[in-house]
Amino acid sequence: MSNHLNIIVEFKGGMELLFDNVTKKELSLPVNSGEDGSAPVEWTIKDLINHLKEKHLKERPELFVNDDSIRPGVLILVNDVDWEILGENEYKLADGDKVLFISTLHGG
Amino acid sequence: MCSNLDTDIPVALSKIKLDQLQFCKRCQGKPFVVIQRKDVFCRDCFYEYGSHKFRSTIGKTRKVKPGDRILVAFSGGAGSSAMLDMIEDGLNKSANHKKLMFSPTILYIRELNYANESDAIITQKTHKIVERLKKSCLSSMISSMEMIYQDKEKPTFVDLGDFDPLDKDCPIINDKAQSKFWSKINSLSTDTSKEDFLRISRQQLIQKVATAGNFKYIFVGNTCTKTAIQMLTDLAQGKGSQITSEHSFTDSRFNVEILKPMREFIKKEVLFWNILRGTEPVEWSTITTFKSNKASLMKLTESYINGLEHDFPATVYTIFKTGNKLKFPDPNGVICKLCKSVIDPEQRCSASNALQLSHQLSKNLDDVFINDGSDRILCYSCNNLVNEIKIDSTVSPQKLGIADYLLYD
Numbered sequence A: 001m002s003n004h005l006n007i008i009v010e011f012k013g014g015m016e017l018l019f020d021n022v023t024k025k026e027l028s029l030p031v032n033s034g035e036d037g038s039a040p041v042e043w044t045i046k047d048l049i050n051h052l053k054e055k056h057l058k059e060r061p062e063l064f065v066n067d068d069s070i071r072p073g074v075l076i077l078v079n080d081v082d083w084e085i086l087g088e089n090e091y092k093l094a095d096g097d098k099v100l101f102i103s104t105l106h107g108g
Numbered sequence B: 001m002c003s004n005l006d007t008d009i010p011v012a013l014s015k016i017k018l019d020q021l022q023f024c025k026r027c028q029g030k031p032f033v034v035i036q037r038k039d040v041f042c043r044d045c046f047y048e049y050g051s052h053k054f055r056s057t058i059g060k061t062r063k064v065k066p067g068d069r070i071l072v073a074f075s076g077g078a079g080s081s082a083m084l085d086m087i088e089d090g091l092n093k094s095a096n097h098k099k100l101m102f103s104p105t106i107l108y109i110r111e112l113n114y115a116n117e118s119d120a121i122i123t124q125k126t127h128k129i130v131e132r133l134k135k136s137c138l139s140s141m142i143s144s145m146e147m148i149y150q151d152k153e154k155p156t157f158v159d160l161g162d163f164d165p166l167d168k169d170c171p172i173i174n175d176k177a178q179s180k181f182w183s184k185i186n187s188l189s190t191d192t193s194k195e196d197f198l199r200i201s202r203q204q205l206i207q208k209v210a211t212a213g214n215f216k217y218i219f220v221g222n223t224c225t226k227t228a229i230q231m232l233t234d235l236a237q238g239k240g241s242q243i244t245s246e247h248s249f250t251d252s253r254f255n256v257e258i259l260k261p262m263r264e265f266i267k268k269e270v271l272f273w274n275i276l277r278g279t280e281p282v283e284w285s286t287i288t289t290f291k292s293n294k295a296s297l298m299k300l301t302e303s304y305i306n307g308l309e310h311d312f313p314a315t316v317y318t319i320f321k322t323g324n325k326l327k328f329p330d331p332n333g334v335i336c337k338l339c340k341s342v343i344d345p346e347q348r349c350s351a352s353n354a355l356q357l358s359h360q361l362s363k364n365l366d367d368v369f370i371n372d373g374s375d376r377i378l379c380y381s382c383n384n385l386v387n388e389i390k391i392d393s394t395v396s397p398q399k400l401g402i403a404d405y406l407l408y409d
Helices: A015-019 A045-056 B002-020 B043-059 B078-091 B119-135 B145-149 B175-187 B191-212 B224-236 B240-247 B267-277 B297-311 B315-324 B351-363 B380-388 B397-405
Strands: A002-012 A024-032 A074-078 A098-103 B033-035 B039-041 B069-074 B103-110 B140-144 B217-219 B257-259
Touching: A002 A015, A002 A045, A015 A098, A024 A045, A074 B267, A098 B267, B033 B267, B039 B043, B043 B078, B043 B267, B069 B078, B069 B191, B078 B103, B078 B267, B103 B119, B103 B145, B103 B191, B119 B140, B140 B145, B140 B191, B145 B175, B145 B191, B175 B191, B191 B217, B191 B297, B191 B380, B224 B240, B224 B267, B224 B297, B224 B315, B240 B315, B297 B315
Parallel strands: A002 A098, B069 B103, B069 B217, B103 B140, B217 B257
Antiparallel strands: A002 A024, A074 A098, B033 B039
């Protein structure tokens, strides 16, 4: 049985430049019951970052990710709350979540 | 030792994290932001914390008096957007002791399209900034980067109401000055020099407007993070002796003193302030925006500090506070014509003397440096910058370079 997780992703502070100048995306992420393993059972922020990098990133990936995590200097907020409070990479996304990526870097 | 640090410390931090970060440290309310991995604030307490910090940064130096006319340099970016919002918020406070009493005017300097973005994006960004200014309760003026090469008799800024980005007759749109500006930028070979050139030009232009408008102080939105990055970059460029004059709260090298009311905020605080207050900053792309981390010294330093900050959240504060402890240079020293900083006093063993000697010996030259003896008019770093500008003339390069740089005397 497969299902979908609907979330909103936003980019600010220059991050949108890496995504074709799109500031807001509505994503429908496939959720798997876990049997065939083609999609995650639960989506963490880490999975989302990877997904964005693989499927949506238009410009240079090194300006978005560093190894497997977000590039230092980029802040993430989930539903307008600092992701550090929510467990950073390990936070499990819920239906309707709004995830904001915002760059602290000079000039975006 | 390094491997110990790599494995132990981040794990320890993440263990403390989730348990202890669930409540605002002041009111136990719902958390909004964590500063330095330990200080948790809810939205209301973060607002109080931010506006108090802004007021106290201005207040504790006792510089600004009620009624003082202040030019607020607004770039549209995160730092100056937060600054503008804090000023507007402070002017409207009902409690008298919390109210800001000075009289601010906004100056927006229109930048050039450094990152080669499409016209649509540039128009959109300019529109957003102009709309933000229109929304403000303060009066605004607009200038543009090319105005440092504006003809003497023409104005260098206009009121917001007189500005139309599409109107070719608008006095602050000057194609001739703009192409002169571009040719200067393009003659510089490295992005580090280009960034430096832009910074100095911007500083001089703001001074020019502030002097013309008879302002008492200039406010700039430099954050603590930016200051720390710039300090290290300056050090690497041989501007160590100028760090105190450039990066302290008061910068009195120029006609009009520059104050930095945002200098105690780290960039994260500024971004969360903007989110809290719903201000929408417009980040203008710079020369290095789409380039690698190694494009310029500043970009490299920025990614170095951000990388460190990730594991050691006190990095920025440590650099910033160390910079604050440095001694001011002797005000009676020789002043650099370009950056107006005090040049290293004549010392027998200064670093620049050593460099000069080594340069002479290695090239077997008698005397090539203009930083020499009684003619010392440029600091080491500005000297390098000026020498880089290519000039097709028989006039001695340093003289022509300086004359071209100097905007007013």
